[in-house]
Amino acid sequence: MTGKGTGNGSEKRRRARRAGLRAETAAAWFLRCKGYRIEAKNLRTPLGEIDIAARRGGTLAIVEVKRRPDAADLGSAVTAAQQRRLVNAAGWLLSARPALARLTVRFDVVLVAPGRLPLHLPNAWQA
Template identity: 50%
Template sequence: MTAGARPPRDPPHRARQARGAAARKLGRRAEVLAALWLMAKGYRVLGFRLPTPLGEIDLLAQRGRVLAVVEVKQRTTIEDALDAVTPTQRDRLRRAAAHLAAHRSGLRDLLVRLDLIALAPGRAPRHLVDAWSGA
């Protein structure tokens, strides 16, 4: 390399790929933390990242007759995590939850509920039961 020449840079898509991989890793870690939190509260975790034709469900957990479809959000503050789920995402979750409950025989008779677990560094997870019942 000649004096004053710049070192070659990675193409922009590599930086995007690296950020995406780091975000996915953080998301998986957050989901595991949320699952552990739910288990400590007496839930049985039935699945992680469950694909449905209507969208992915982060966590599926059961306690008694309740089937909790859990969205997990990690942000820099708990408040930001609580605000991170848009009305469009809530509708997608409702549809995905209904689809999953209708198509799995063992889940059909359970009460389906949408919960949110919000996570932030240095804070205990916050579990909002029936997070969007009024929305």
């Protein structure tokens, strides 16, 4: 018997994870084209995951990548709880890699929607 929804959950999660990884790859390439050096990608810390840590000059951008099927949904993509998690994860990264601690840290968002160039929002919030 195959009911609606039986067995679909794990496949949906796999598809969503793959789509998220593609969005992060697109965002990383977009940032490289803007002159950033990718210091870390998909970094899992004890305090949360950092999608991308990218450096340009004396600035380290901690980047949250958000993929949405529709560009209209992109504006409210990062919640206050996600911001706190990223701030904490960034603190862990800076303690683990002291050379990065000398840089000015900011929090960026890259919004990715199908059929559009990624949208980079530097300094999306203050820690």
